Amino acid sequence: MQKFSYHTHTDFSDGSNTLEEMLQQAVVLGWQEIGVSDHLIVHKNITQSISYQNMIARAHSDMYHSDFKTALPFFNKHAEIFRKIAKKFPLKVYLGYEVDFFTYDGWQEEFKEFISRLDYDYLITGNHFFTNLDGTEIVDISQYKKCKDVRGGDSLENYLRRHYQTIVKAVESGLFDFLAHLDYARKIPEHQNFPMIAERLQIVDALQRHNVACEISTKGLRKIGDFFPENNMLAELIKQKVPLVISDDAHQTSELGYAFDAAEKTLNNGGCVMRYHLK
Ligand SMILES: [Zn+2]
Ligand SMILES: [Zn+2]
Numbered sequence: 001m002q003k004f005s006y007h008t009h010t011d012f013s014d015g016s017n018t019l020e021e022m023l024q025q026a027v028v029l030g031w032q033e034i035g036v037s038d039h040l041i042v043h044k045n046i047t048q049s050i051s052y053q054n055m056i057a058r059a060h061s062d063m064y065h066s067d068f069k070t071a072l073p074f075f076n077k078h079a080e081i082f083r084k085i086a087k088k089f090p091l092k093v094y095l096g097y098e099v100d101f102f103t104y105d106g107w108q109e110e111f112k113e114f115i116s117r118l119d120y121d122y123l124i125t126g127n128h129f130f131t132n133l134d135g136t137e138i139v140d141i142s143q144y145k146k147c148k149d150v151r152g153g154d155s156l157e158n159y160l161r162r163h164y165q166t167i168v169k170a171v172e173s174g175l176f177d178f179l180a181h182l183d184y185a186r187k188i189p190e191h192q193n194f195p196m197i198a199e200r201l202q203i204v205d206a207l208q209r210h211n212v213a214c215e216i217s218t219k220g221l222r223k224i225g226d227f228f229p230e231n232n233m234l235a236e237l238i239k240q241k242v243p244l245v246i247s248d249d250a251h252q253t254s255e256l257g258y259a260f261d262a263a264e265k266t267l268n269n270g271g272c273v274m275r276y277h278l279k
Contacts, residue, residue, distance in 0.1 A: 001264050005256060006035030006096060006278060007124060007180055007215060007247035012078060013038035014059035016252040019082060023089040025253035033092040034256075035278065036082070037124050039063055040097035042071050042111070043138055044104070050150055051143035068114040079119035094278055095119070098126040098180055101170035103135035108173060115175070122278055124215075125170040126180030130159040135166075144188055157194045160185055164199035171206040178213035178245060178276060179203070181220065181228035200233055208240040213276035216267065218259040219249035227266065235270060243276035 009015030010022055017025075019036065026034040042065040046052065055064065065071040079095060086093035097120060099111075115123070129138040132152055139147050141163070147153050163185055171179060182203055185191055207214050214237055220228035227234065237244060246263040250256045267275075 001260055002246045002275075003029070003031045003257075004033045004035070005248045005250060006094065006122070006178070006245060007037050007098065007126075007217070008034065008250045008256065009038055009098075010036060012082075013063045014251060019085050020088075021253055022250070022256065023086065023091070023093060025256050026091060027089060029257055031091055031257075033094070033278075035094040035096045035122060037096035037098045037122075038078075039126075040071075040075065040099045040123075041065065041128075042068055042114075043100070043102050043107075043129075045136055046138065049138050049140070050146045051138075051140035054143050055140050068110045072114060072117055076117075076119055083119075094121040096122040096124060096177075098124045099176065100127055100129060101125050101166060101173070101176075102129075102138070103131065103166055103169060105134070107135070112175070122177040123175060124178055124180045125167070125176040126184070127163065127167055127170065128184070130163055131166065133162070141185055141188065144190075156188075156190055160188075160191065160194050160196055161199055164196055164203060167203050168199075168206045171203060171210055171212050174210055174212075176212060177278070178215055178243075179207060180215055180247065181217045181249070182214060182233060183229045184220075186220075186226075186228070186230065187224055197232075200229070201236060204233060204236045204240055204242065207237070207242045213243040213245055215245050215247040216263050217247045217249050218263055219247070219255075221259050221262070222255070227263065234266070238267075238270045238272045238274075241274045243274040244272055245276035 217228040
């Protein structure tokens with residue numbers, strides 16, 4: 001069974017445990033490696049988001065940044081502390097980030113410049129927002145009902161479609177090691193009215209073409225009783241030989257390795273042979 005996770009959170013972003021507590025639990029589980037991937041979210045209009053008040057009620061406001069310039073020293077300071085703590089534990093610890101990819105003019109260039117100065121080991125793209133047409137206005141997906149109040153906003157169907165198109169762009173950017181929770185938007189009950197099969201298959205296609213890995217997340221089991229991504233997408237990923245990695249998206253120590261046996265079984269039964277591993 002896979003004895004590591006590369007998608008985990010600490011109280012540096014919205015996790016409940018400290019880095020020390022998470023690493024200690026990984027040692028207890030007998031893991032020899034772990035990746036910690038706290039959120040990295042930078043959007044120029046984030047504080048003006050219609051969902052911002054809800055976002056900061058659920059996690060501390062330090063998690064959200066409106067410019068790369070001030071974010072850089074903040075994250076590099078974190079890296080310094082992180083690496084000191086990691087050294088004290090008898091396992092290999094990778095410093096990663098789960099990055100929301102945005103599509104407004106200039107974001108990608110600024111992000112590239114930012115990561116060229118950032119101390120990190122790997123990057124995941126995990127996308128948690130709906131955006132308007134030019135990407136300048138964002139709404140936290142769990143607050144999707146507020147979308148109707150966005151100036152110049154449109155239908156849920158269009159928000160969903162753009163969300164999946166954003167993920168395709170993130171994959172095509174070549175900036176990320178793997179994709180988190182491909183169809184996280186399934187947590188919205190109304191998603192079933194707009195299945196977005198073609199859009200999701202475009203993500204699978206982009207992963208295959210750009211040789212980017214994808215996770216099977218047991219967080220889906222905790223949230224909606226099913227993996228992210230769902231079975232038909234998983235079958236397609238396996239068929240296209242996209243490398244897969246099991247993630248728990250742990251936000252607390254008790255979630256490390258959560259249902260990895262079930263995920264392992266699903267991958268093996270599906271005939272998955274392409275597994276992802278950080279080099
Ligand atoms: Zn996420
Ligand atoms: Zn996460």
